Amino acid sequence: MIEVYVKRGLNGWASFEFFVRKLPEKRNFLVAAGLEQVMMYLEGLRFGIEELSYLKEIGFSQDLLDYLAKFSFVGDVWAMPEGTIFFANEPILRVEAPLPQAQLVETRIINILHFQILIASKAIRVTLAARGKPLLDFGLRRSHEASAGLLASRACYIGGFSGTATVEAGRAYGIPVTGTMAHSFVLAHGSEEAAFRSFIDMHPQKAILLIDTFDTLKCARLVTRLYHEYLKKGIRIKGVRIDSGDLFELSRRVRKIFDQEGCNELLIFVSGGLDETKINNLVASGAPIDGFGVGTLVDTSADAPFLDCAYKMVEYERAPRMKYSTGKKTLPYRKQVFRCFDRKGLFESDVITTMDENIPSAKPLLVRVMKRGKRIYQDNLREIRKRTICSQQKLPPGLRDINNRVEYHPEIRGRLNRIFSNQPFSDNCPES
Amino acid sequence: MIEVYVKRGLNGWASFEFFVRKLPEKRNFLVAAGLEQVMMYLEGLRFGIEELSYLKEIGFSQDLLDYLAKFSFVGDVWAMPEGTIFFANEPILRVEAPLPQAQLVETRIINILHFQILIASKAIRVTLAARGKPLLDFGLRRSHEASAGLLASRACYIGGFSGTATVEAGRAYGIPVTGTMAHSFVLAHGSEEAAFRSFIDMHPQKAILLIDTFDTLKCARLVTRLYHEYLKKGIRIKGVRIDSGDLFELSRRVRKIFDQEGCNELLIFVSGGLDETKINNLVASGAPIDGFGVGTLVDTSADAPFLDCAYKMVEYERAPRMKYSTGKKTLPYRKQVFRCFDRKGLFESDVITTMDENIPSAKPLLVRVMKRGKRIYQDNLREIRKRTICSQQKLPPGLRDINNRVEYHPEIRGRLNRIFSNQPFSDNCPES
Numbered sequence: 120m121i122e123v124y125v126k127r128g129l130n131g132w133a134s135f136e137f138f139v140r141k142l143p144e145k146r147n148f149l150v151a152a153g154l155e156q157v158m159m160y161l162e163g164l165r166f167g168i169e170e171l172s173y174l175k176e177i178g179f180s181q182d183l184l185d186y187l188a189k190f191s192f193v194g195d196v197w198a199m200p201e202g203t204i205f206f207a208n209e210p211i212l213r214v215e216a217p218l219p220q221a222q223l224v225e226t227r228i229i230n231i232l233h234f235q236i237l238i239a240s241k242a243i244r245v246t247l248a249a250r251g252k253p254l255l256d257f258g259l260r261r262s263h264e265a266s267a268g269l270l271a272s273r274a275c276y277i278g279g280f281s282g283t284a285t286v287e288a289g290r291a292y293g294i295p296v297t298g299t300m301a302h303s304f305v306l307a308h309g310s311e312e313a314a315f316r317s318f319i320d321m322h323p324q325k326a327i328l329l330i331d332t333f334d335t336l337k338c339a340r341l342v343t344r345l346y347h348e349y350l351k352k353g354i355r356i357k358g359v360r361i362d363s364g365d366l367f368e369l370s371r372r373v374r375k376i377f378d379q380e381g382c383n384e385l386l387i388f389v390s391g392g393l394d395e396t397k398i399n400n401l402v403a404s405g406a407p408i409d410g411f412g413v414g415t416l417v418d419t420s421a422d423a424p425f426l427d428c429a430y431k432m433v434e435y436e437r438a439p440r441m442k443y444s445t446g447k448k449t450l451p452y453r454k455q456v457f458r459c460f461d462r463k464g465l466f467e468s469d470v471i472t473t474m475d476e477n478i479p480s481a482k483p484l485l486v487r488v489m490k491r492g493k494r495i496y497q498d499n500l501r502e503i504r505k506r507t508i509c510s511q512q513k514l515p516p517g518l519r520d521i522n523n524r525v526e527y528h529p530e531i532r533g534r535l536n537r538i539f540s541n542q543p544f545s546d547n548c549p550e551s
Numbered sequence: 552m553i554e555v556y557v558k559r560g561l562n563g564w565a566s567f568e569f570f571v572r573k574l575p576e577k578r579n580f581l582v583a584a585g586l587e588q589v590m591m592y593l594e595g596l597r598f599g600i601e602e603l604s605y606l607k608e609i610g611f612s613q614d615l616l617d618y619l620a621k622f623s624f625v626g627d628v629w630a631m632p633e634g635t636i637f638f639a640n641e642p643i644l645r646v647e648a649p650l651p652q653a654q655l656v657e658t659r660i661i662n663i664l665h666f667q668i669l670i671a672s673k674a675i676r677v678t679l680a681a682r683g684k685p686l687l688d689f690g691l692r693r694s695h696e697a698s699a700g701l702l703a704s705r706a707c708y709i710g711g712f713s714g715t716a717t718v719e720a721g722r723a724y725g726i727p728v729t730g731t732m733a734h735s736f737v738l739a740h741g742s743e744e745a746a747f748r749s750f751i752d753m754h755p756q757k758a759i760l761l762i763d764t765f766d767t768l769k770c771a772r773l774v775t776r777l778y779h780e781y782l783k784k785g786i787r788i789k790g791v792r793i794d795s796g797d798l799f800e801l802s803r804r805v806r807k808i809f810d811q812e813g814c815n816e817l818l819i820f821v822s823g824g825l826d827e828t829k830i831n832n833l834v835a836s837g838a839p840i841d842g843f844g845v846g847t848l849v850d851t852s853a854d855a856p857f858l859d860c861a862y863k864m865v866e867y868e869r870a871p872r873m874k875y876s877t878g879k880k881t882l883p884y885r886k887q888v889f890r891c892f893d894r895k896g897l898f899e900s901d902v903i904t905t906m907d908e909n910i911p912s913a914k915p916l917l918v919r920v921m922k923r924g925k926r927i928y929q930d931n932l933r934e935i936r937k938r939t940i941c942s943q944q945k946l947p948p949g950l951r952d953i954n955n956r957v958e959y960h961p962e963i964r965g966r967l968n969r970i971f972s973n974q975p976f977s978d979n980c981p982e983s
Contacts (some may be wrong), residue, residue: 120731120733120736122753123736123749123753124739125775126753127738127749127876129740129749131739133735133739135735137581139930169722170719170722173718173721173722174718177721177728188911218739221734222733222736225692225733225735226691226717227697229692229693229694229701230691230694230696231696231697234694234695234696235695238693244694249982259658259662260658260661260662260665261661261662261665261857261858261860262662262666262695263666263669263694263695263703263851263856264662264663264666264695264696264698264699264701265659265662265663265698266696266697266698266699267695267696268662268697268710269930270696285658286605286606286609287602289605290601290602290605290789296609298552300552301552301568301657302863302864302874303565303653303654303657303863303864303872303876304552304555305655305862306873306874307556307561307565307650307654307864307867307869307872308561309561309867317555317561318555321554321555332874333874349593384650388689416857417859419695419856419857420856421856421857424851424852424853424854425693425848425851426693426696428693431734431735432735432738432739433740434740435738440735440738440739442734442737442738442764442765443740458617471720483718484882504623511724513784546667
């Protein structure tokens with residue numbers, strides 16, 4: 120396509136918007152994430168000799184190669200800051216650039232935004248379920264390859280997690296890193312006692328001991344003995360982790376053993392196949408659990424492993440563009456999303472308009488983040504995490520309910536409403 | 552953990568095996584994949600100044616930093632060649648190395664193998680459904696970030712796909728690359744006719760035209776007119792793509808229009824939310840479709856987005872090791888998997904034994920691929936793809952049935968059988 124655009128001089132200014140068509144069944148809202156990586160991608164996009172010679176080899180023309188050899192993104196980008204809550208059909212990001220540029224970056228932009236939105240939106244549900252108890256990301260091993268593992272840690276942190284066990288994600292993004300021990304650590308030592316002593320000696324004040332390798336309750340008693348022994352030396356074992364079995368029953372029994380043996384300050388962490396539903400049940404049932412390690416089901420967003428999202432042309436040379444494909448109609452024009460709050464500052468509604476309309480006293484969510492190829496917007500991961508937590512807290516309880524579906528549809532107003540007044544919007548339009 | 556091992560001198564030779572505990576409900580077998588990336592990782596694993604200074608910053612000891620600064624993997628690796636069919640509880644790969652080394656690589660090895668096995672095992676099902684019709688990978692955009700997109704193309708190719716639309720996967724792995732046009736290409740031209748003429752001029756002999764931007768049937772008639780016009784100039788339009796709507800109905804109507812208008816050689820490709828079930832139904836119902844573009848549902852393995860897999864210590868200093876965690880018991884000892892064939896060369900059974908046992912006339916599936924840190928095994932992606940297709944063809948029809956579950960359990964024989972004769976194996980043992 121780029122080859123055609125370049126050859127035909129189809130170089131007019133085009134606007135493409137990224138949005139999610141329809142939310143998965145178990146998502147009442149989504150969380151914007153991935154903008155930092157999109158900006159880094161756009162600023163850094165170049166074509167090297169290896170890439171160009173491969174393209175030549177598979178038959179692309181010299182015109183295209185010349186174009187790519189001097190490629191440097193010159194467009195504008197508008198976006199919702201990461202951590203912003205959003206809904207179906209709201210543009211999260213818009214690229215305004217010469218057509219070949221705006222088209223070339225389509226797949227990678229979707230690839231970046233889709234994944235981090237997916238994981239941040241799953242993670243916030245886990246955060247809601249945990250009701251303040253700390254959550255750690257354990258998911259690297261079953262993430263879909265390397266970059267997914269790292270960016271899942273980032274997206275989980277945006278969605279309210281406390282930290283990650285992925286050390287490289289700590290280095291790359293400044294996320295707090297926390298580790299634990301594996302069953303093989305116990306097996307290598309030959310006995311739980313030997314393994315625990317090794318670990319405590321190395322991490323005197325932060326040892327979390329894995330107690331389910333053989334017999335969880337027997338091991339909990341061993342931990343109480345070690346607790347008192349080390350306490351005499353001024354060393355406080357921090358707690359234990361249970362990674363299998365009935366976590367409700369085991370946590371209660373282990374807590375009882377600890378309390379009976381005067382180890383009230385020992386904490387109990389659990390892991391193993393956890394998601395928001397299981398955590399919600401554990402917390403609701405009053406299981407004496409102090410924190411959760413969460414991996415596979417969140418880092419793969421297992422109940423909804425993809426979003427129905429798109430990056431669609433909405434204007435070409437300032438004229439509106441839309442497609443009519445069955446079930447996939449798009450809203451034309453460059454758009455703005457306004458968020459309206461009530462007097463208490465709580466979420467009231469979202470309104471989608473064209474860019475040149477305005478909703479007084481409402482907050483425009485899309486801001487310009489790149490201008491003529493240069494980023495003019497900086498954000499900070501801790502701020503982004505706060506933004507998620509704050510904007511989620513402003514939502515009505517129904518939207519924050521992780522167990523029940525609430526479909527919220529932003530209002531389409533002004534010129535867009537006139538266009539769509541007689542044509543059902545894709546979201547409401549059954550596929551024929 | 553590594554810090555403890557290094558400080559305590561727990562440096563004995565350890566063996567860890569990677570296996571899948573239980574197959575997802577809709578998988579009767581899995582396909583080994585990812586070995587090439589594991590070997591590259593192990594050969595290349597080093598720690599640079601940036602990594603070491605970060606580890607120092609977050610509190611790791613000088614002993615660990617010194618150990619990592621001179622890290623170079625010195626172990627042996629045994630593995631099933633990529634493209635080998637395998638079943639639950641069969642080791643796919645074994646690392647034999649000094650304990651800190653074998654432990655350090657755990658997470659990344661799982662991360663690499665898990666993902667490619669997941670996708671290759673999904674892709675082979677799509678290949679079975681398509682019954683010889685070509686399949687193209689369109690999945691980069693909704694893959695979980697960048698490396699997932701590239702390696703999904705590789706895994707789809709291993710699982711029998713013909714090619715990919717991800718150009719970088721073509722460059723990186725030599726997979727055949729095929730492109731198509733997007734709806735925005737049509738929108739940018741203002742009309743389908745202008746867009747198609749542009750595209751045909753650029754790709755005279757391989758133009759596949761996207762016909763569902765506005766009205767699929769009307770557009771099919773436009774294509775017949777262009778077909779005859781260009782044919783007079785010696786240019787043969789290759790075919791069309793339909794990306795939305797009822798693909799069965801539309802493909803039949805479009806085929807009818809093409810045949811009525813003397814365009815019998817025009818091919819019909821379809822895409823849009825396809826997986827093995829939908830493709831199976833389309834092929835079974837006789838829809839006149841010549842090839843499929845498959846993306847999201849395969850590249851995220853959406854019906855089973857993760858595998859219950861593990862990398863577990865099975866020996867330490869030549870002594871067996873096993874854990875007893877509820878529902879997660881492991882088989883001790885370094886193991887071999889033997890595949891037994893009948894007289895016609897068809898699959899008969901798999902037998903798991905310890906490494907020092909033998910099953911005469913059966914084929915040992917694990918081969919040594921790295922020796923003392925150096926790879927001693929080379930493979931080739933085309934050979935791997937053939938291996939998948941051939942080994943799948945040797946399976947009994949029941950195991951190849953994509954619509955019905957058949958649970959095949961390899962036989963555990965010899966010393967392992969004696970160990971487990973009175974203890975139910977994890978797979979059969981209900982979680983308490």
